Amino acid sequence: MADHDGAYVHRPAETFPTGPVISADDPKSPFPPSESMLHRYNRHAVVADSKQCSKVGSDILSNGGNVIDAAIATMFCSGIVSVDSMGIGGGFIMNIYKDNKFYTLNSKELAPLSATKNMFKTPSDYDIGGMSIAVPGEVKGYWELYKKFGSLPWKSLIEPAKNICEEGITIKDHMYNSLESHHYDDQHLRNTFFNISGGQRFTGERVKLAPELCKTLRIIASNGGDDFYNGHLAELIEADLRDIGSIITKKDLQSYKVRWEETxxxxxxxxxxxxxxxxxxxxxxxxxxxxxxxxxxxxxxxxxxxxxxxxxxxxxxxxxxxxxxxxxxxxxxxxxxxxxxxxxxxxxxxxxxxxxxxxxxxxxxxxxxxxxxxxxxxxxxxxxxxxxxxxxYGGNFIIIDEGTSHISILAPNGDAISVTASINSL
Structure with a gap:
């Protein structure tokens, strides 16, 4: 029941009845039980946006990998399965507990070197099109993590994501809801998420991602993460971005550096x-x-x-x-x-x-x-x-969250990571 100043008022806790308090603003029927379940784990735990990628990280730990190996593999996987939220074109920030020490790795995107404060002429310019793309830090972050802490072969951490990319993924609700009419203008997105008649594919449908993405994963697996920033792959990325109106150059990629921050x-x-x-x-x-x-x-x-x-x-x-x-x-x-x-x-x-x-x-x-x-x-x-x-509470405006992914991993030896990754906007 609302009072005159727009606040919802309830009685003191001591006077609550045993049954639910129903008002005009409460649902007419009870909510269904939560799908979340409490689990107990004997060895380790991996939590990602999908069971598929959680299993990838869990398998890495079961095969002798450490918490960083599991994180890299899980994130590569989530960049495919949850391609609408994160991926190699985005960035992340990771909280790390390893060997009784704490670290923070900031590998978020940066503005191109030639960016200016007046480069966006309309509000949509910073959300749609080539000019809106920032210099990605995702792969650089993976590579820096691997060089500092990795134990399993680099290729083995990318193999699950590469296989999933080649086999195809299932459209999820968030992925379906993230698609807008302007995505049809992009050839790769059009081929993946729209049918021949131009209609959007539905939640639950299986789709194949762009073969170029799968090929990119194979190159990163073979040549290492630096190829994305300094090698032949960087030249291909620069050319692709130029074609869609981006101002990102190979120099932007070459100059990108992650930031190790004090926790x-x-x-x-x-x-x-x-x-x-x-x-x-x-x-x-x-x-x-x-x-x-x-x-x-x-x-x-x-x-x-x-x-x-x-x-x-x-x-x-x-x-x-x-x-x-x-x-x-x-x-x-x-x-x-x-x-x-x-x-x-x-x-x-x-x-x-x-x-x-x-x-x-x-x-x-x-x-x-x-x-x-x-x-x-x-x-x-x-x-x-x-x-x-x-x-x-201090609110006057809102910007819609268009895609973010979170992963938490606890390894058998007590090491742990918590990471949030995003492409910001599909």
Whole structure:
């Protein structure tokens, strides 16, 4: 039931009845059970967007590979099976725990050397067409990881993805929903995702990806990751990009460098959380910073009222951090700063948009992770009320997330990685 200021009000946790509280805004019938299942693993765990790629990573670990071998193989696979979300044309940021040490690898895309602040003439220019393409860091990141930590033969990590590429993939819901009319203009996308009459292929259909993509994987497997940036493959990529109006040159590829960054450490009770210092790492830290003041334990979910109140607090903390999720959709810093100048964003949204990946200001991050600031935001959370107006949480605009993939791996020896990869927009 909504009150006069647009907030939803519920009764104190102690007075909740045993059955569900139904209001005019609740669903008329209960939601079906979640498809998620709780599993127990004896040796290791690999979580990807698909069972197919999770199995690829699991097989690598079962065959004696380490956590980095499994990560590379799983990511190559996901770049094929989830081609709408990630792949060799994108970039990633990885949080690594290996041999009792912590690392962050930032291998995200960069603007071409000849990019200028006035290069986009219309809003669609930075989302569609050759000019919107950034210099990919994905393959360079794989290669750097392999040179530093890899143990199995390089080819063996790409072989599963190459085989899947040649056999074909199944269109998933997100893949189907990502396709737009302008994709028909691209010959490779047209041949893969559209039928002879020009109609879009449907979820569940099997399709063959462009043979050039499979050939590219074979070249990378044979020549190593550097061929993508410095070899004959780089020359082919430059020519292909030029044909579609991109300003990326071989010099852009040759000059690309990954960034090894110092991992952020944050105490939570008797534990320490290690976060990536750029991308969403500080944001996750900020959410935990709010929640740690609640001192959550098993007693926090003991009764139905406790469970509801705890879930409410978690959701509200996420709203302050994510209510209006700002996704980097191949957007220049100048545009981002213009938006920030135009809107008076408050609380965490201001900090999320200012966390520009390459040079997030350390004073800003320190504030986000400080107990004082966490208490300040936590004090705004009302245990009996939530708000439908995004401005209450600092939201004024939204950019749609068009594709991101996440992979988590825990190896038998306790080593682990957590990686988020994206092509930003198909």
């Amino acid at each position: 952020l450490s944050m105490p939570i009770g008797s534990n320490t959380v290690h976060l990536t210092p750029s991308a969403g790492g500080p944001l996750v830290g900020f959410i935990l910073n709010i929640l740690r003041g609640y001192n959550l334990t098993t007693k926090s979910i003991q009764s139905e009222g406790d469970l509801i109140r705890t879930h409410h607090r978690i959701i509200e903390s996420y709203k302050y951090g994510f209510f209006v999720m700002i996704v980097y959709v191949v957007i220049l810093k100048q545009i981002l700063k213009l938006i920030l100048t135009h809107f008076r964003l408050i609380d965490i949204l201001r900090y999320r948009t200012q966390l520009e990946d390459s040079d997030a200001p350390s004073p800003l991050i320190r504030k986000m992770l400080s107990p004082v600031f966490g208490h300040e935001i936590r004090a705004k959370i009302n245990d009996f009320k939530t708000y439908t107006d995004p401005k209450h």
